[in-house]
Amino acid sequence: MSVDWLFPSFLNGERLWLLIVVALMAAGYVASLTWRKAAQVRFTRVDLLDRVAPERPRWRRHVIAVIQLVGLTLAVVAIARPFESTSERTRSEGRILVLFDVSLSMESTDVEPNRLEAAKDAARDFIDEVDDDVEVGLVSFAGVVRVEVDPTLDRSRVNRRIERLQLDLSTAIGDALFVATDLLVGRAEEDPERDEDLAPGAIVLLTDGATTVGRETADGTAAAVEAGIPVFTIAFGTDGGTITDPVSGDIVPVPVQPAELEVVAEATGGQAFEAQDGGELADAYDQVRDSLGETLGEEIEITKELTWRWALAAFIALVTAYALSLWWLRGMV
Structure with missing residues (x-):
């Protein structure tokens, strides 16, 4: 794996501003967890909840959320059209x-x-x-x-x-x-x-x-x-x-x-x-x-666009998150 794959240049680098949206979504998720925890303590009988839903998702839903955010981040990078440059002599x-x-x-x-x-x-x-x-x-x-x-x-x-x-x-x-x-x-x-x-x-x-x-x-x-x-x-x-x-x-x-x-x-x-x-x-x-x-x-400079790699990585991450949500969160609250 080349360094350009990890730290690419971009044909449309201005689109990376969309990462702000992903960051806001991450912040919103953290805020919702704080609000939900407070709401549960205030309005819910915890002992009853443990008997009714003993298999709550707990850490699993956090893993799924993180994978989703990673997938969205990869998608934004793909939208910015990353590329690597090489040169060769005829x-x-x-x-x-x-x-x-x-x-x-x-x-x-x-x-x-x-x-x-x-x-x-x-x-x-x-x-x-x-x-x-x-x-x-x-x-x-x-x-x-x-x-x-x-x-x-x-x-x-x-x-x-x-x-x-x-x-x-x-x-x-x-x-x-x-x-x-x-x-x-x-x-x-x-x-x-x-x-x-x-x-x-x-x-x-x-x-x-x-x-x-x-x-x-x-x-x-x-x-x-x-x-x-x-x-x-x-x-x-x-x-x-x-x-x-x-x-x-x-x-x-x-x-x-x-x-x-x-x-x-x-x-x-x-x-x-x-x-x-x-x-x-x-x-x-x-x-x-x-x-x-x-x-x-x-030397002839050759530009190789890497968009498909990042798009594929985003697709895999989002599919993984969806599959885990079906498996881990079924029947849970």
């Missing part, structure tokens, strides 16, 4: 793809313990906090783009794949945007009832660099724009990041490069964020999540 609006950079630069330890592990933790937290009715998918990219998990409501599956992500050479942001766009459009087209005016979904792109192989970032951005897909970008890392070259052993600087990502976000209608540590990355994801609620479309 199927075509709920889909997010997380694009995760696994290039070697993510090995930098300028973020503890390193960019990759910190990004994994933040991504898992983000996914766990996304609304339950929103599908989430995972795409990893370095020199090669891989669809790790198609959009799904199974959060544990996405989190398991995040945990197994491994570093690789190069950074193909443009190709990743193309793959993500095609995936979202394809999934949206599978729904025959989708609204063509709605975005097929949204992309959250986390990376620390710029495109080094494959198609240009601008080309991938254009594809997202054409599909109407907003891209939220997170530039993760600091200007002081370095890694050790796996071939030469040299220390190679890998500063974060946010400029290209800002262009992507602005062009697609998303937002660009920068994070230099795990805390800032978590904050960025929180802001992304808040913004996604608006980008993916407004």
Whole structure:
């Protein structure tokens, strides 16, 4: 039983003033009991009454009266038309793809313990906090783009794949945007009832660099724009990041490069964020999540009228009171 059933809102709340009538009836009943008791003592021989009607209703008539008053109260509530409100998101609006950079630069330890592990933790937290009715998918990219998990409501599956992500050479942001766009459009087209005016979904792109192989970032951005897909970008890392070259052993600087990502976000209608540590990355994801609620479309509010429930409860109470009066009060005075 929901809280709204116990404490509902009302479509015609002004009708609750009728409860005053019920309250007056209750007060009248109490007053009549006082008057009746006084009248019995004054005008009736109590010892004779006990012999003539030993089975007087006593407390039973009070129970019946209380049930009747409860029934009338429930009826007034029903007349005021109680309702509860819920909200839901249409199927075509709920889909997010997380694009995760696994290039070697993510090995930098300028973020503890390193960019990759910190990004994994933040991504898992983000996914766990996304609304339950929103599908989430995972795409990893370095020199090669891989669809790790198609959009799904199974959060544990996405989190398991995040945990197994491994570093690789190069950074193909443009190709990743193309793959993500095609995936979202394809999934949206599978729904025959989708609204063509709605975005097929949204992309959250986390990376620390710029495109080094494959198609240009601008080309991938254009594809997202054409599909109407907003891209939220997170530039993760600091200007002081370095890694050790796996071939030469040299220390190679890998500063974060946010400029290209800002262009992507602005062009697609998303937002660009920068994070230099795990805390800032978590904050960025929180802001992304808040913004996604608006980008993916407004939630639809559904109003469910509860009048029949309260009317049924009133009917049961009044029928119960009537039945008890026939059973308890028969032949009594």
